[in-house]
Every structure is written in structure tokens, then in C-alpha cells.
Amino acid sequence: MGVRTIPPRQEPALQGAGSKDRSDVLPGENLARMTSGEQVRLYLRRLIFDGVLRQGQKVPQDAVARTLGVSRIPVREALIALEREGWMTIIAHRGAFVNALDEASVRDHYELYGLFYGFAVRRAVERQGAELGARLAPLQKEIARAEDPEELHALTLRFHRLVVDAAQSPRLRSMLKQMTGIVPGNFFELVPGTMPVERRGTTAIVRAVNKADAEAAEAEYAEMLRAQGDLVVKLFRSRGMFEQAADEANAASR
Structure with a gap:
């Protein structure tokens, strides 16, 4: 249309x-x-x-x-x-x-995602151990090879869903359902630089899971999502999406 x-x-x-x-x-x-x-x-x-x-x-x-x-x-x-x-x-x-969209809100959004998914992978490792690594490894290999944004999007959704399911936490699943992505549409297509970040991040997460290191897996999840948030902030700056909010705030303070 x-x-x-x-x-x-x-x-x-x-x-x-x-x-x-x-x-x-x-x-x-x-x-x-x-x-x-x-x-x-x-x-x-x-x-x-x-x-x-x-x-x-x-x-x-x-x-x-x-x-x-x-x-x-x-x-x-x-x-x-x-x-x-x-x-x-x-x-x-x-x-x-x-509402006005500011840089701090965008960064907070991805920090929260990191906390939620970090908690999920920690719980998943505690409950499933090496079995979780065996299930994530094939997906991670597909993610590492994927060049098409649509394919990578589908694969990463499966990866994150597998982690959340393995955490066996209905409360966590409910909270994640309430969060909506800031970027509408295919994240990897719309935000430059996110594909290599996802590949590196999921590789590091699986490596930690295979070692049954729940704390390291949690930290790697948080780091990956923080890096994705940095790229979203960079994109929004380039599009001038923060500038209008700042101009309005300055005008209101005069």
C-alpha cells in the first residue's frame, strides 16, 4: 500500500x-x-x-x-x-x-534488557548446565555464519527464547513480554554494526555456558546488549532524534 x-x-x-x-x-x-x-x-x-x-x-x-x-x-x-x-x-x-526520546532512556532500555537476559542465562546454567550449552551451540554456529539480516533476526530470537525457556521462570517471561524494542522492525537491518556485535556476544555467552560459568555468561549477555544500545544511540544521534528533545528542554528552561 x-x-x-x-x-x-x-x-x-x-x-x-x-x-x-x-x-x-x-x-x-x-x-x-x-x-x-x-x-x-x-x-x-x-x-x-x-x-x-x-x-x-x-x-x-x-x-x-x-x-x-x-x-x-x-x-x-x-x-x-x-x-x-x-x-x-x-x-x-x-x-x-x-514523548521526548533522550539518550539516557535508550541506554537504560538496553541495560534493562541485559539485566533480564543476564538473569535468564544465569538461572538456565544453574538448572541445565552442560545440556544448555549443547542446545545453544548449534544455534550459535548458525548465527556466526548468517549474513542475511532476516535470517540472523530469526536465529537470535530462537537463541534468546531458548535461554529464557531454560531459565524456567514464568515471572521473567512475563516481564520480558512487557518490554518492547525501541527499534521497530528488523534490528539488524535498521541499525548498522549490530550483526558482528551479536555474533561476538553469542559466541562469548556459549563459551561461558559450556564452562558452566553462570556469572560469566550473565556478564557477557549484559555486555552484548549494552554494546547494541550504544549502536542504537549512535544511530539516533545521526538521525537527530535526540536534538529536538534537547532543544525543547532548553526552550522550556528559558
């Missing part, structure tokens, strides 16, 4: 990064068949990531619904979920507004 026109006077203007007025369009991503709140949430995060929706801007709910071919119900569900995740602020009788 391409783009659809937003009727005048019904929605606020959408300003893309480095663009002129784009109040008449919203980009489509072949999402006409996607109708769930989860899919709308992904779409809205992509609009933020691409600079179509900027910090402080009101989300044009009717336009989003028309672009995706859905009712406003999944749009509202998505906005509520995004508010819980810190992406939006919903103001009664006014609408939903995009």
Missing part, C-alpha cells in the same frame, strides 16, 4: 525529519491487512523512528486508522500500550502526544 490522503482540518500536520509540510499523507507499509492493537503499535513506533511523528506532536488517530484500514479501537489500544511503555502521553479530551 502507498499513502492515503488525510482530509483537511481533520488531523494535525505531520512533519517528517528534514521535510516540508506533510499534512496530507501518512506512509503505508503494506499494513492494510493488519488490524490488531499490537500491529498498530508497531506502526506508530515506526512513524516515530522514521521522523514522521516528532516529539510533542499529537497523534492523528483517525488518519492512522484510515491508513491501516482499521477502526479506532485498536488505535486506542495501541496508544494505551505505548503510554505504558513511555512513548506517549495521553491527555483527557486532548489526545495522545509523542
